Amino acid sequence: MPELAEHVRDVPVNQIREITEAAWSTPGAIVLSIGEPGFPLARHVLDAGIACLDRDETNYTPNAGIPALREAFAARFRAQQHVDVQADRVYVVDGAQQGLHFVMSMLLSPGDEILIPNPGYPTFAMTSHLLHAEPVHYPLYPENDFQPHIEDIEALISPRTKALMLNSPSNPLGAVISEDAMRLLVELAAKHDLWVISDECYEAFTFDVPHVSPARFDSDVPGKARVFTSLTLSKTYGLTGLRIGALICPPGLEKTMNNVMESIVSCVASPSQYAALAALTGPQDYVEEARRHYRGNRDAASAILAAKGIPFLGAQGAFYLWADVSHVSGGNVRAWVRTFLAESGVAFAPGTAFGSIGEGWIRVALCGSQADLLDGVRRLPARAEVAPGC
Secondary structure, three states, rough: OOOOOHHOOOOOHHHHHHHHHHHHHHOOEEEEEEOOOOOOHHHHHHHHHHHHHOOOOOOOOOOOOOHHHHHHHHHHHHHHOOOOOHHHHHEEEEEEEHHHHHHHHHHHOOOEEEEEEEEOOOHHHHHHOOOOOOEEEEEHHHHHHOOOOOHHHOOOOOOOEEEEEEEEOOOOOOOOOOHHHHHHHHHHHHHOOOOOEEOOOOOEEEEOOOOOOHHOOOOOOOOOOEEEEEOOOOOOOOOOEEEEEEEEOOOHHHHHHHHHHHHHHOOOOOOHHHHHHHHHHHOEEEEEEHHHHHHHHHHHHHHHHHHOOEEEEEEEOEEEEEEEEEEHHHHOOOHHHHHHHHHOOOEEEEEEHHHHHOEEEEEOEEEEEEEHHHHHHHHOOHHHOOOHHH
């Protein structure tokens, strides 16, 4: 048979899925390797999707989504970020990942470079490769609390650099970029005439610090604005399987967005859109309960890690802990998580799934039951249990 395209053959394995699928096939395993919210969906959200099917509203919607949902996304963003975003700049997408593919396909030509965080979510690089672009990894170092530094990023900018990817709150780190740092990052992008793609999947979940979108510091003048904002309801409302999110574009690009959306997915399924509308405009109990649950899980798991002497990054957002297991991983954390799963029955995501700086680290998902989380974290070897020289 003919060969597949080279850029498809070279797409790397997603190490998160690799360990998670191994855990799913391991009887009784505690799966702390994947970010799947564990709460039942709110009844009014389910009812809205069912009602859409019951009235047979299953035809195409406008490419950009039903008007009421676009306005609901815009209203929420205006209220939370104090940015004057109107509904005509909001495009309903088939989950955040489709939204990221959408915007990258608009911005990146073959051979262009996009700056992505290391550690950072693996599909940033995977999607870039699929579009024949080159991901260039900017470092987030442990000694800097995994925060981006302007000097590190600017040193990597070349004539081929087209875009800067930001992710706050961060998956996998749980780190949150401060208001001052975010302003400097947008100023850096403006200085070098770069697009900014902001992945804000976890914007609803921060702890004691605000979530600040780079859109706050963007121009509102067509031709000067540069920030694309990627939002999703997967994490906020537990709608992972409904595949629903939004992409907010800079002013002046609305017509182009519509044309590109048609060529990628045409429109998002109408039941998902009506369920999303109910989530955004209805009672917010789910979000408040989830936030309390994730915070409680973070604090309880952090206490166990501290007692074991295992270094970790104090999560300011999202629902992950980033923990240093280099005392046992032997320089190959990808192999170690497989061995640990086989021996202890617990799955963690290896840090190398998120970039080279993740070697020796694991990502611990905080979104499931607290009993399972604490049982799993307690099985990690304490530093004091490691013999000298190991």
